Amino acid sequence: MQFFVWGRDRPGGFEIKVRLNEVHWSFMDGYADQLIARGPTLTGHDDDAETTGSLHIVDLPDEAAVRAFAFDEPYYLAGAFERIDLYRFHNHTGATMWDFTNAVPDYHRYLVVTTDTAPAEPTEHFILHGELLTLDETPAGRAALVEAPTPEAAASVLSGGEAHPWEFGGRR
Numbered sequence: 165m166q167f168f169v170w171g172r173d174r175p176g177g178f179e180i181k182v183r184l185n186e187v188h189w190s191f192m193d194g195y196a197d198q199l200i201a202r203g204p205t206l207t208g209h210d211d212d213a214e215t216t217g218s219l220h221i222v223d224l225p226d227e228a229a230v231r232a233f234a235f236d237e238p239y240y241l242a243g244a245f246e247r248i249d250l251y252r253f254h255n256h257t258g259a260t261m262w263d264f265t266n267a268v269p270d271y272h273r274y275l276v277v278t279t280d281t282a283p284a285e286p287t288e289h290f291i292l293h294g295e296l297l298t299l300d301e302t303p304a305g306r307a308a309l310v311e312a313p314t315p316e317a318a319a320s321v322l323s324g325g326e327a328h329p330w331e332f333g334g335r336r
Contacts, residue, residue, distance in 0.1 A: 166200060167230040168253040168296055168307055170275075171218045171239060174246035178214040180239065187238040188218075189335050195233065198223045200253075201261040201292055201309055203333030209272045217245075219275055219330065221253055221292065227299050251304055252297040257290060261309060261332055264291040271311040274318035275330040279305040282323045290321070 173181070181188070192202065200221040206213040218239060224230045234240065234248050266288045273291070281303045284293050293308035309330065312318035318327040 165226065165230075166221060166223050166253040166255050166294075167233075168249070168251040169220045169222060169230065169234045170205070170249040171234070171237070171245040172247050172249065173216050173218075173244060177239075177244035177246070180242050180244040181215055181218070184238050184242055184244070191236075191238050192220075192334075195220075195222060199260070200255065203261075203273075203331050205275055206329040206331065209329050209331075213329065216328065218333075221255070250299065251307075252299060252301065253307070254295040254297065255292060256284075256286070256294045257292050259292065261291050266311070268311055271313055272318075273330050273332070274310055274312060274315060274327040276308045276310055276318050276322050276325040276327050277305060278307075278322040278324040278326065280322065280324040281305060284308060284322050287321065293321075 200223060202220045204215040205217040207216055222233060234250055284306060289311045291309035296304045296307050298304050306322050308321055310318050310321055315327040319325040
């Protein structure tokens with residue numbers, strides 16, 4: 165089962181995450197084979213951007229495993245997050261972020277989320293997209309990772325979409 169786990173930073177959360185990057189990455193190394201996508205959401209795409217959250221799409225056997233993933237994570241334990249959004253994820257691309265090969269110069273990457281459940285029209289700029297469902301399988305919306313020239317263009321890929329600057333995550 166795939167799960168969408170988005171830790172939303174609390175005020176001051178960025179500073180906590182900077183201190184714990186290595187501990188976080190070491191924790192994620194234990195899930196390397198299960199990660200479908202990962203990376204921070206950001207205040208923007210400039211050099212002084214700070215994180216606003218941490219997104220992980222992960223393939224785990226059940227709800228207990230995803231709860232352990234989300235709530236044993238070092239950023240969460242240290243209080244970096246204001247909240248955790250936790251959903252089942254039905255991946256319509258069948259791919260991982262590492263499979264994406266259509267990068268366009270001067271485009272940026274975004275996480276787009278919506279509570280609208282209308283199907284999305286796939287584009288070559290989708291990195292991943294799929295349905296969000298509550299843990300009891302109630303439709304909750306859609307999410308997409310996309311490349312686009314602007315936040316507005318990114319948001320338009322999903323009806324009622326809200327775009328958040330995002331980047332591929334992992335060790336640097």
